[in-house]
Amino acid sequence: MTRQSDLRTYLRSLDVAVLADLLCAQAERDPDFGRRLLARAEGSENGELAQASDLLDDAAPAAESVQVASVLDTLQRLLDAGTQADVAPLARRAVDKITTALGEVDEPSGAAAEQLERAVSLYARACAAHPPRPGQLAEWLLRLAFERPGWPDIPLTPFAEALGDRGLARVRSTVDGILAEPDADAVRARTAQRLGQEHAEVTGDVDTVVRMLSDQLPRLDVSLKIVRVLRAAGRHSEAIAYAAKALSNGNGGRRGPLVAALERARRAQEPGPQPEPAPEPEPEPEPQPEPEPAPVAQSEPEPEVQPEPEPEVQPEPEPEVQPEPEPEVQPEPEPEPEPDEPKPSEAVDALLTGDRGDEAWKLAGEHPPAVVIPVYRRHVEDLIGQKDAQHYARAAVHLRRLRTLHKRAGTAEEFGAYLGELVETHRRKTRLIEEIRKARIALPKAVRQ
DSSP: OOHHHHHHHHHHTSOHHHHHHHHHHHHHHOHHHHHHHHHHHTOHHHHHHHHHHHHHHHOOGGGHHHHHHHHHHHHHHHHHTTOOSOOHHHHHHHHHHHHHHHHHSSSOOHHHHHHHHHHHHHHHHHHHHSOOOHHHHHHHHHHHHHSSTTSOOOOSGGGHHHHHHHHHHHHHHHHHHHHTOTTOOHHHHHHHHHHHHHHHHHHTOHHHHHHHHHTTOSOHHHHHHHHHHHHHTTOHHHHHHHHHHHHOOSSSOOOOHHHHHHHHHHHHHSOOOOOOOOOOOOOOOOOOOOOOOOOOOOOOOOOOOOOOOOOOOOOOOOOOOOOOOOOOOOOOOOOOOOOOOOOHHHHHHHHHHTTOHHHHHHHHTTSOHHHHHHHHHHHHHHHHTTOSHHHHHHHHHHHHHHHHHHHHHTOHHHHHHHHHHHHHHTTTOHHHHHHHHHTTOOOOHHHHO
């Protein structure tokens, strides 16, 4: 007999009234337990929620991803059916569980990132249906952003409706305060800038969005994002100027299909000149009746006068009609070549330089590992060269991903040799060695001793 089976036997021996009192007392001490009891009591729909909640509580690490996926399926089914139940607390717990798991594993998979994106979307829908307190929602978003650096970013935009003016003002206040700190570290400052830009997008502050994006130029992806923002705001001339600048090769004279498409869209939306009304034809004068001839008096006949012959009029020679010159046929301009797409290594390098590690890692997974391994090695060296704790931590994250790339390429031994040489070169940087240990990367034996 186990203790749990003994407890079950004891509970089954109790009267219903005594058991109900025990459960109510426990529900008062544990609000979450009380909500789950109420959910079971309110019908099959809420009973389904309670079962999903149990899945989150009891999920074993090995089956956690499957359990969370089942919970998300339940949430989506209820939301699609227009449930009246408040599923926001359960959706938030799912988001918290996924973010915690992603922060603890060596290499989060693409499936895990997609699962987080789905959970965030469902939580935003649940908040829109049953809005929590704006201040509490804002605090949760800010805590995830600033107290868990390196974890996946939770975007602000899906929660704009639930945050409302009050919640957005709370976010804006925190962001402004951090950006005003003279000694704010680079990671907090970048996070504040990201939230500030998303806040401007949500509130429709186009000028602020363009200004913040302009600080990241020159980058083709940023220029095209500026074009999309201006285009959505109806500022077509500025969008065309940015597009032409982004697609130019330095001489400012290159145009491309994107610029032409924007100009066509602008002409289609601008009101054209109104045609002048055709003049009304003047009414023809009514024919006047001819006067009757007066009676001629009888008189003596006058002598007939012979009319003088009129001189013959020579017809004027018609001017020769010169044939009109045929218009010269202008040769059609050759279509301009499309701008060359960046190489995979260049695209990954640009994302890493812009501190967009998650996007870079997702893009790296779409290409052969041998193509992007040199890029990650170079960025590890650059980060170590900054000589501060935050950059050491980011270098350790890149090392962990570099290890995965070598495993995919079948060159795990090469990574071991590379790591040994790296650690030997920087062995005096004790903080770097500690960050590598925290990243659960096996160090060479000489360093471990």
